[in-house]
Amino acid sequence: MLKHGLAVLLASIALAAHAQSPAPASVAWEIQVVRDGQTIDTFQQRTTVGQTRTDTHRYPSAVPVGCGNAARVVPTERSRSVTVAPLTVDASANTVSLALDVQETLDDENATRGDPCVPASPRQIVASHPGLSVGSDAWTDWTLVEQHPHLVYRVRAHVAKD
Incomplete structure (x- = not known):
């Protein structure tokens, strides 16, 4: 009986401690x-700390094809995707750490x-x-490409207020 009572007490303490931990920011x-x-x-x-969010934006593009009298511009679509995962929040330093993954398709005007x-x-x-x-x-x-084109992702983040 003593062992059972001790087990229940320890389990209750563990549950209470878990219930008091704050929800992820x-x-x-x-x-x-x-x-x-x-x-x-x-x-x-x-996005909640520990979760991941992926967004994709699509945008129109036009690609020249053909030569001479057969030359024309063909409409096409390009895309840009970002995946963001907040890793940590440091309330005392007022900073957020984010894991980022990006994929982008660009028309490459400088391609030979x-x-x-x-x-x-496309690039x-x-x-x-x-x-x-x-x-x-x-x-x-966060600079992804230094030149041709110069491509930078400017990022800001903060703990969201409810």
């Missing part, structure tokens, strides 16, 4: 995609083509950041 984040100094896209969401009558292949950009530290609503720049 919700992080409000925003990402601006800046190409050659101009903001071309924005992602904005709330073997055949000028065939469209250039694929895939990048990951294992833990970008972002301070309280201050923008933090």
